[in-house]
Amino acid sequence: MINLLTVLFKKEVMDASRDKRSIMAGLYYAIGAPIGVCLLMSVLLQQLASPEALKINIENSDSAPGLIAHLNSRDIFASTDANERKDITLSISDDYQQKMSEGRPATVTLIADKSDDKLRKHINQVEKAIALYSSEIASLRLVSRGVDPSLMRAIVIEVHDQATPDSKGGMILGIVVLTLILALFYAAMNLAIDTSAGERERNSLSLLLSHPLHSLHIVLAKIGAITTFSMLGLMVILVVSKFSYAMVPWQQMGFSITITPAFMLFSIAICLPIALMSASLQVFVSFMAKSFKEAQSYVTMVLFIPMALSMITTYDIATDKVQWLPIAAQQFALMEFIKGNPIPIPQLLLSTVITLVLCVAFSFLSARMLKSEKVVFGL
Amino acid sequence: MKSISNCFNRLIIKVMMPILMVASTASYAENNQNNQPKLTPCYMEGLSDRLMCGSIAQPLSDDPSEGEIDIHFAVIPAIKPSHPDEAVLGFAGGPGQGAIDLARIFDHNLRFARETRDIVLVDQRGTGYSHQLQCESDDLKTQFAFNDVIADLQAMGAEDTQKCKAKLNIDLSNFTTPVAAKDFEAVRVALGYKGFHLYGVSYGTRIAQEYMRQFPNAVLTSTLDGVVPMQQSLAAIGGAVDGSLAALFKRCETDALCAAQYPNLANNFNSLLTRLEQQPVQTQVRHPRTNDLIDFTITKMKLYSAIRFALYGHAQRAIVPMVIEKALRGDYSPLAGMMANVDLTQSLAMGMHNAIVCGEDWPRLTTQTRAQYSKTYMGKAMIAGLDIACPILNVKAVDETFYQPLKTSTPTLLLSGGRDPATPASWAELAMVEMTNATHLVATTVTHGVGSQTCAPKIIAKFIDQQSMRDIDTTCINDANDKPFFMNINGVAVANSHSTDVANKE
Numbered sequence: 001m002i003n004l005l006t007v008l009f010k011k012e013v014m015d016a017s018r019d020k021r022s023i024m025a026g027l028y029y030a031i032g033a034p035i036g037v038c039l040l041m042s043v044l045l046q047q048l049a050s051p052e053a054l055k056i057n058i059e060n061s062d063s064a065p066g067l068i069a070h071l072n073s074r075d076i077f078a079s080t081d082a083n084e085r086k087d088i089t090l091s092i093s094d095d096y097q098q099k100m101s102e103g104r105p106a107t108v109t110l111i112a113d114k115s116d117d118k119l120r121k122h123i124n125q126v127e128k129a130i131a132l133y134s135s136e137i138a139s140l141r142l143v144s145r146g147v148d149p150s151l152m153r154a155i156v157i158e159v160h161d162q163a164t165p166d167s168k169g170g171m172i173l174g175i176v177v178l179t180l181i182l183a184l185f186y187a188a189m190n191l192a193i194d195t196s197a198g199e200r201e202r203n204s205l206s207l208l209l210s211h212p213l214h215s216l217h218i219v220l221a222k223i224g225a226i227t228t229f230s231m232l233g234l235m236v237i238l239v240v241s242k243f244s245y246a247m248v249p250w251q252q253m254g255f256s257i258t259i260t261p262a263f264m265l266f267s268i269a270i271c272l273p274i275a276l277m278s279a280s281l282q283v284f285v286s287f288m289a290k291s292f293k294e295a296q297s298y299v300t301m302v303l304f305i306p307m308a309l310s311m312i313t314t315y316d317i318a319t320d321k322v323q324w325l326p327i328a329a330q331q332f333a334l335m336e337f338i339k340g341n342p343i344p345i346p347q348l349l350l351s352t353v354i355t356l357v358l359c360v361a362f363s364f365l366s367a368r369m370l371k372s373e374k375v376v377f378g379l
Numbered sequence: 380m381k382s383i384s385n386c387f388n389r390l391i392i393k394v395m396m397p398i399l400m401v402a403s404t405a406s407y408a409e410n411n412q413n414n415q416p417k418l419t420p421c422y423m424e425g426l427s428d429r430l431m432c433g434s435i436a437q438p439l440s441d442d443p444s445e446g447e448i449d450i451h452f453a454v455i456p457a458i459k460p461s462h463p464d465e466a467v468l469g470f471a472g473g474p475g476q477g478a479i480d481l482a483r484i485f486d487h488n489l490r491f492a493r494e495t496r497d498i499v500l501v502d503q504r505g506t507g508y509s510h511q512l513q514c515e516s517d518d519l520k521t522q523f524a525f526n527d528v529i530a531d532l533q534a535m536g537a538e539d540t541q542k543c544k545a546k547l548n549i550d551l552s553n554f555t556t557p558v559a560a561k562d563f564e565a566v567r568v569a570l571g572y573k574g575f576h577l578y579g580v581s582y583g584t585r586i587a588q589e590y591m592r593q594f595p596n597a598v599l600t601s602t603l604d605g606v607v608p609m610q611q612s613l614a615a616i617g618g619a620v621d622g623s624l625a626a627l628f629k630r631c632e633t634d635a636l637c638a639a640q641y642p643n644l645a646n647n648f649n650s651l652l653t654r655l656e657q658q659p660v661q662t663q664v665r666h667p668r669t670n671d672l673i674d675f676t677i678t679k680m681k682l683y684s685a686i687r688f689a690l691y692g693h694a695q696r697a698i699v700p701m702v703i704e705k706a707l708r709g710d711y712s713p714l715a716g717m718m719a720n721v722d723l724t725q726s727l728a729m730g731m732h733n734a735i736v737c738g739e740d741w742p743r744l745t746t747q748t749r750a751q752y753s754k755t756y757m758g759k760a761m762i763a764g765l766d767i768a769c770p771i772l773n774v775k776a777v778d779e780t781f782y783q784p785l786k787t788s789t790p791t792l793l794l795s796g797g798r799d800p801a802t803p804a805s806w807a808e809l810a811m812v813e814m815t816n817a818t819h820l821v822a823t824t825v826t827h828g829v830g831s832q833t834c835a836p837k838i839i840a841k842f843i844d845q846q847s848m849r850d851i852d853t854t855c856i857n858d859a860n861d862k863p864f865f866m867n868i869n870g871v872a873v874a875n876s877h878s879t880d881v882a883n884k885e
């Protein structure tokens with residue numbers, strides 16, 4: 001029987017390998033996704049590394065030369081050109097000097113639209129700079145009265161952050177792992193549709209079934225071939241990730257993302273059950289559809305499920321419960337591994353078992369469907 | 380923050396306590412006997428990042444029978460260790476400051492260098508956690524009440540020094556710069572780094588230069604921030620203090636508002652000093668923290684010292700004219716506030732400080748240099764203090780070759796502040812006479828410590844990366860960073876200037 005399966009598997013792989021362009025199309029994602037992420041992040045980092053001077057509208061700036069000098073030293077400048085400045089107005093009250101010299105709080109008014117996402121960062125920057133100036137002046141006021149300004153700090157919080165540079169990546173690590181898991185699905189999607197719905201449309205499926213074979217053998221061989229290409233996609237994306245992520249200057253943001261050989265082996269081991277499950281699921285869905293086109297639509301829809309599970313983990317939604325589910329648990333384990341944290345073994349084991357059970361279930365269902373003429377001939 | 384302290388201050392301290400190894404929130408595992416030091420996670424004040432701390436045992440002296448002392452160090456791990464066999468080694472100032480406790484400042488000044496390289500901080504022997512040589516100082520109340528004019532300073536200083544010596548009970552000759560340099564090399568070997576990029580601040584530049592001299596092959600680059608040349612005595616600091624103060628007076632004079640509010644500031648300061656010299660003021664002020672009424676004696680020395688330490692920071696400099704003006708009118712609360720804000724003796728290991736100055740700076744004083752340094756008030760006071768303490772402490776003078784300017788072709792970046800009250804730019808020029816690959820940058824408005832006041836951290840990181848200063852844009856170092864003077868007790872604003880205009884118009 002093993003021999004039979006091997007022959008069938010070889011047939012499927014050979015069949016798939018004939019269309020080189022289609023295989024390459026499947027792998028484009030594996031090559032392109034990490035590079036795309038890296039390019040985007042590099043642009044973002046460049047913006048963060050050399051922030052442009054913030055130009056805002058300052059009214060009545062003559063009243064507060066000290067404050068203006070302080071803002072300038074924090075890269076915030078007054079500008080009269082409405083085109084180049086941000087839509088933030090800082091209005092210094094007319095009695096600023098009076099209030100300041102009397103020791104009363106002097107008022108400056110910050111006029112801006114806080115719902116404007118692009119502006120919020122700059123508003124915070126202005127607010128922070130003014131707060132710093134205020135506390136500097138306040139400290140010196142106390143010193144001038146012979147009072148130790150540290151009295152103003154009744155409690156000091158000393159933070160002992162247990163994070164390491166490898167674990168601080170957070171959201172970006174989630175995206176990195178998400179791209180890996182999606183590669184499993186994308187790399188073999190074409191093949192899954194082609195080997196099932198496609199084979200049926202080419203009328204070669206009925207030919208195959210006319211041989212003295214158990215339909216389960218045919219399904220298993222197809223799943224094997226699809227899984228092989230899935231794993232090939234995973235290996236490609238891992239290799240591309242290893243080199244491309246190393247080139248992004250993450251350190252400027254205070255963390256690093258390193259794809260180690262150990263992580264690569266770990267992800268191959270963790271992702272194999274997912275690849276099997278995804279292959280059986282895609283075959284099942286493709287057989288359910290009446291035509292190639294319909295199968296394409298369904299498979300694309302079905303892909304939303306793993307993507308959603310993976311994203312839920314990435315964005316940390318209800319992690320406590322979701323982390324027991326397949327894909328979500330594997331994604332979580334991969335993230336913990338890359339952060340250097342202990343791996344949640346029970347969750348990982350349970351979800352792997354569920355993943356394999358699903359794979360078996362989808363395989364049997366597909367095999368049963370192949371016994372129906374309605375399915376075989378797409379009636 | 381890092382400073383060459385005034386050892387005279389120390390001599391007016393009466394009570395002493397046994398040497399304390401300062402406990403911190405950090406967990407320190409005892410060093411095991413292996414060659415590879417055991418590293419344990421630890422945290423330092425003001426820095427939330429996790430460091431790795433450890434220690435190695437080093438012989439106290441050439442004589443093995445005298446035993447060993449533990450040299451403690453901390454590693455601030457690189458964000459992305461692209462150069463795992465290199466690290467940046469930070470040297471603290473003082474002399475007497477521990478580098479590990481200053482992790483926050485080193486992390487700030489070397490934050491860009493840390494992106495790709497570890498930062499290694501070693502507590503120099505006698506400081507911090509490495510067999511700290513400390514003599515307890517007076518509390519604030521005693522310091523405020525102390526009258527250095529009527530006290531017999533000679534006898535008191537001698538008594539203090541004797542007590543300190545008895546408590547430390549160790550040969551201070553084992554704590555000089557040339558001896559300590561070997562500990563840094565031992566740490567490098569133990570941690571397995573192929574080379575160090577040095578970053579020394581203030582006195583730390585002296586030990587950095589000595590390390591370069593002894594272990595030239597271990598040094599990849601060297602950044603010296605606030606340079607002490609090997610051929611320069613710390614007792615020459617008086618000139619820098621006066622220069623920095625003169626710069627402050629000049630800035631007030633050229634500023635229309637300050638000149639109007641505080642006319643004749645320099646003259647007023649001098650007449651205040653003369654008045655206090657003739658007759659110290661005895662008064663009472665509120666304790667800056669407890670609010671109790673306490674005795675406050677203002678002498679020339681105390682006023683001058685307070686102003687001197689205020690010159691280190693821009694925020695404190697902003698209130699100097701007001702403090703002088705108020706004191707002249709008999710209001711000493713601002714002075715008390717300023718004195719409470721500067722508490723350097725707490726953070727300096729005075730035993731180690733004295734080992735350095737008595738072994739390196741005092742023996743080399745000649746009649747000529749004595750006369751020269753004594754022209755300034757601070758220089759004179761410092762030499763007087765050394766003359767009391769050093770004969771008692773009996774530190775073996777370092778070798779004559781120690782005072783030779785450092786000859787090196789290692790890429791070196793020297794940084795000076797134009798208003799530095801401790802290490803003026805001329806000192807850096809003196810240090811680089813025999814350096815063939817050195818660049819000197821002077822940041823015009825900076826006081827002491829260019830790394831913490833300017834864009835220098837970026838320049839330092841680039842310099843370390845390419846091991847040369849070629850094509851590095853250094854213009855940002857001259858961005859003005861001083862603060863406007865306080866015009867009255869409430870701030871920089873001048874009352875009625877604008878609002879009266881408005882009122883007149885209405």
